[in-house]
Amino acid sequence: DVKVTQSSRYLVKRTGEKVFLECVQDMDHENMFWYRQDPGLGLRLIYFSYDVKMKEKGDIPEGYSVSREKKERFSLILESASTNQTSMYLCASEPIPGQGVSSTDTQYFGPGTRLTVL
């Protein structure tokens, strides 16, 4: 069974703190993603990675950075957390079309991390 895990379900941080959100997938997927989810705005892509050490900006990268040192792990970093980064953060992974454990070409999501910045 496919699995995407996120290091924390709930996190509370203070303004100015450096925050690390970790995501691990066990499906040997090439592509990994970080989204934030806000009421009325749906999911918005922050960053994605299509290989180790490779990354590309999504639609709202400002205030965030990412790290992918190993294929299975994709980290989202808030260098200096601000209150407007209070949100639900979702990680996802997907296989490259044509490969894949179950031939289902889709993004598999983790359970999310609800981050509150005070």
Added chain:
Amino acid sequence: AQSVTQPDIHITVSEGASLELRCNYSYGATPYLFWYVQSPGQGLQLLLKYFSGDTLVQGIKGFEAEFKRSQSSFNLRKPSVHWSDAAEYFCAVGARGFQKLVFGTGTRLLVSP
């Protein structure tokens, strides 16, 4: 630019009644279309997807969706709703490789007894 519109923020349906959730998209190329469901406190789970071929797609949990190119729509349907279907539903559009999926803002389904 790609976009997805889910015009209904909330929908309330009686248990046992039929359901239709609307999704309209704007996409420059042949779209790959998805419906996801998010139960409270959970991540997103894929319900169904459309890549090509038969425009009526069957998914999990008794859901189906119909792709209508002329209307740029991909509406989700279920003939009889169960209380456990109460959740938020997201429509998404993407390209081959599915990088940068564009999501709609979601529709929250409430199921009344």
